[in-house]
Amino acid sequence: DAGVIQSPRHEVTEMGQEVxxxxxxxxxxxxxxxxxQTMMRGLELLIYFNNNxxxxxxxxxxxxxxxxxxxxxxxxxxxxxxxxxxxxxxxCASRSDRAAPGELFFGEGSRLTVL
Amino acid sequence: xxxxxxxxxxxxxxxxxVQINCTYQTSGFNGLFWYQQHAGEAPTFLSxxxxxxxxxxxxxxxxxxxxxxxxxxxxxxxxxxxxxxxxCAALDSNYQLIWGAGTKLIIKP
Numbered sequence: 712d713a714g715v716i717q718s719p720r721h722e723v724t725e726m727g728q729e730v731x732x733x734x735x736x737x738x739x740x741x742x743x744x745x746x747x748q749t750m751m752r753g754l755e756l757l758i759y760f761n762n763n764x765x766x767x768x769x770x771x772x773x774x775x776x777x778x779x780x781x782x783x784x785x786x787x788x789x790x791x792x793x794x795x796x797x798x799x800x801x802x803c804a805s806r807s808d809r810a811a812p813g814e815l816f817f818g819e820g821s822r823l824t825v826l
Numbered sequence: 827x828x829x830x831x832x833x834x835x836x837x838x839x840x841x842x843x844v845q846i847n848c849t850y851q852t853s854g855f856n857g858l859f860w861y862q863q864h865a866g867e868a869p870t871f872l873s874x875x876x877x878x879x880x881x882x883x884x885x886x887x888x889x890x891x892x893x894x895x896x897x898x899x900x901x902x903x904x905x906x907x908x909x910x911x912x913x914c915a916a917l918d919s920n921y922q923l924i925w926g927a928g929t930k931l932i933i934k935p
Contacts, residue, residue: 754869812857813915
């Protein structure tokens, strides 16, 4: 069974450009999470969805960030306009309603560098 | 506030045993989770505890004391491939994971 799939794996862009990160969760998983990881702040939850509905977006840094989940097999995280401080690894994770609430399956991550 | 504390870095010898401690303060508690993260890779789930006591999974064991807000991850028969960061995370009353900063474990031959 395929795991969580993220794209792109690496993205280098210039300040002010739009960035779109994509995620395909594990089939049958009810929850999808977007995390950001940096050396300074560790893992930060940005937003999570349950059955495609955004439940908590209190971790989204500001209006420049938006996330969508149009169907059960696809989600996007968009940054517009991007800034150097957005440089981080962005992880998508999913979990099943039938598993322990903290048992997440992470994708390989998208490493974003904003110049 | 909510807080997870774990050591920043630990060093151990191949074949030995190491214990990584974690203390937590959360609003409500619904479980304690351990993840392994190799450099440049994604975190992967290792174990979790909901009740007090020891959970054993092969070379890895995890312990929880809810009254003390304390957990540890015990790694036995250390192998070079165990060099990684180990993340402690507590599930709060809203069933949200509160993450520690991670403990970088360095294994020496």
